[in-house]
Amino acid sequence: MKNFKILIVDDEKELREGIKTFFEIEDFTCLTAKNGEDALSLLENEDVHLVLSDIRMPKCTGIDLLKRIKEKDKFLPEVILMTGFAEVTKEEALGLGASELLLKPLDMRDLIGRISNTYAPKLGVAP
Template sequence: MKNFRILIVDDEADLREGLKTFFEIEDFPCLTAKDGEDALSILEKENVHLVLSDIKMPNCTGIELLQKIKEKNKDLPFVILMTGYSEVTNEEAMIMGASELLLKPLDIRGLVGRITNTYAQGIN
C-alpha cells in the first residue's frame, strides 16, 4: 500500500502519533496535522488518499474540515473519529460527505481493514 497516503488530523498528539506509528508499521505512509487549519495547509501541498480526522478540535473542527475539503475534492475519502457523544449523528456526517464514522476508543486490529475498505469504496 506504499502509494496510499493517509492524513491523520487530531489535536491529541499522543493519539495522532500513535495512529501514525501504527499505520506506518502496516505499510501506510502518513502525514499528520494538529487541527483542521493545519490539515488544509498540508492538503494544498501534499497528495493524500484518505483523511482520518477527529471531530472535536480547536480552530477548525472535523466537520468544518470535512465541508472545506468536500468543496474542493468531493471524492477524497474522509473518516471521522469521535467519542460516543457528539453533536453530529452518523447520518448527518454521511450527508455532509463523510465516508465513515468511527468511535473512540478505536479497535486498532480492525482499523486497517476499515480504512482499506473505505478507500476502495471511494475509488470505485
C-alpha cells in the same frame, strides 16, 4: 500499502502519533496535522488518499474540515473519529460527505482492514 497516503488529524498529540506509528508499521505513508487548519494547509501541497479526522478540535472541527475538503474534492474519503458524545449525528456527518464515522477508542486492526479492503481498492491502490 506505501502507495496509500493517509492524513491523520487530531489535536491530541499522543493519539495522533500513535495512530501514525500503527499505520506506518503496516506500511502506509502518513502525514499528521494537529487541527483542521493545519490539515487544509497540508492538503494544498500534498495528495492523500484518505483523511482520518477527529471531530472535536480547536480552530477547525472535523465537520468544518469535512465541509471545506468537500468544496475542493468531493471524492476524497474522510473518516470521522468521534466519542460517544458529539454535537453531530452520524446521519448529519454522512450527509455532509463523510465516508464513515468511527467511535473512539479505535480498534486499529479493524480500521486497517477497512482501509485495505474498502478504500484502497476503490482508489486503485494495491495492497
